Amino acid sequence: MKRTLISLLIVLLLALTLMVVGAQDDSATPIEFSGIIEAIDGTTMTVSGLTVDLSTLDSTVLAVLESGMEVTVSGSLDGTVVIAVIIILPSDITPEVTPEATQAPEVTPETTQAPEVTPEATQEPNDGIGISIQIFISVDDGTTWVSSDSDVAADAGDDVLVRFVVLNLNSSTFTAIDLSGTSIDISLCDIPDSLATGDDFDCTVTITLEDDFDSQALIVVIAGELDGVIITISKDVDIHEDDDNGDDDGIVIVIEGPVTEIDGTTIIIFNFSIVLADDDPLLTVIQIGDILRIEGDWDDDNPVIIAIVIIFVNVDVFIFDGSVWRDPGDCSGAPPPWAPANGWRQRCETPRGGGSGRGSGGSSGGGRGHGSS
Numbered sequence: 001m002k003r004t005l006i007s008l009l010i011v012l013l014l015a016l017t018l019m020v021v022g023a024q025d026d027s028a029t030p031i032e033f034s035g036i037i038e039a040i041d042g043t044t045m046t047v048s049g050l051t052v053d054l055s056t057l058d059s060t061v062l063a064v065l066e067s068g069m070e071v072t073v074s075g076s077l078d079g080t081v082v083i084a085v086i087i088i089l090p091s092d093i094t095p096e097v098t099p100e101a102t103q104a105p106e107v108t109p110e111t112t113q114a115p116e117v118t119p120e121a122t123q124e125p126n127d128g129i130g131i132s133i134q135i136f137i138s139v140d141d142g143t144t145w146v147s148s149d150s151d152v153a154a155d156a157g158d159d160v161l162v163r164f165v166v167l168n169l170n171s172s173t174f175t176a177i178d179l180s181g182t183s184i185d186i187s188l189c190d191i192p193d194s195l196a197t198g199d200d201f202d203c204t205v206t207i208t209l210e211d212d213f214d215s216q217a218l219i220v221v222i223a224g225e226l227d228g229v230i231i232t233i234s235k236d237v238d239i240h241e242d243d244d245n246g247d248d249d250g251i252v253i254v255i256e257g258p259v260t261e262i263d264g265t266t267i268i269i270f271n272f273s274i275v276l277a278d279d280d281p282l283l284t285v286i287q288i289g290d291i292l293r294i295e296g297d298w299d300d301d302n303p304v305i306i307a308i309v310i311i312f313v314n315v316d317v318f319i320f321d322g323s324v325w326r327d328p329g330d331c332s333g334a335p336p337p338w339a340p341a342n343g344w345r346q347r348c349e350t351p352r353g354g355g356s357g358r359g360s361g362g363s364s365g366g367g368r369g370h371g372s373s
Helices: 002-027 059-064 343-350
Strands: 027-040 044-046 048-055 068-079 083-086 131-136 160-169 176-179 200-208 213-226 230-242 253-258 261-263 266-269 271-275 293-300 304-312 319-320 323-326 370-372
Touching: 068 200, 131 213, 131 253, 160 213, 160 253, 253 266, 253 271, 266 293, 271 293
Parallel strands: 048 083, 271 304
Antiparallel strands: 027 044, 027 068, 044 048, 068 083, 131 160, 160 200, 176 213, 213 230, 253 293, 261 266, 266 271, 293 304, 304 370, 319 323
């Protein structure tokens, strides 16, 4: 009789265990979303306000995760916690991580550098690594400047000013800076040993075009270390012979960098003065430190850029019928219905009446607001 009772108790315990496991499986909802890592604590991280459990992942994946990195998380939602199965990292950090890949040997800096970074993969100022190079050319002794993103023409025998600017938008300090691969003479440039987050440096050199000049390619190559990993970034420009057609496409300069000064309708980026229209609504929200990408006309009568297109790089800003909304960075100042505001909604809205806000795709923050003068 005693043995029968023990057997019955074991059967009841097994049945109860299966019921609990079954309830957990039913509550787990498949989920995939993208966002910015806000915090990491052991095997748990917060992405766009949502808690992610990393305990099922290999330590080699955990080793490369850091705050500020944009990732895509695929897994299951258990209550208000996402149980991660796959973490897709930025392409410049490591290839897409799969469950099989997470079992690979520990990743070393030498492994993460392959394949070699090519100039084609590093031409955009914001390429995920966060180190920006911009080149500006002047053929009239600095009166007028043309960016490397525009058509650059000159005559044989001209003295050409070449100004390049290096900006660190990465969350880590850029160290061991080396420009020895650059094609122009930079011996007189003051190159810093390191570049903290948000800092930049620039240098202007003079080159003389040969008498038989037809075209000349210039390249700025900067190498250095981010978190112990060696990276190489390059930017090039091709100066060609002026055909004297007098063509003017209106866009003579493209510039991207932090706003360092605001004076009425004029903002300063890399010591360039950029003028916005008096009634441009973006004037009400532009702040010191905003990273802007601007396309504009060079004013021949004044050494200023007349802004045509303005894109916010590091904050969500949206305009509609003269109204403008800027993401406050927290959950205050809810966006109007016409503003997509994916970052704010992903960070602050509560799904299904409870729990932490989450998004099913896209990235939070870093949205782009457009303006025109």
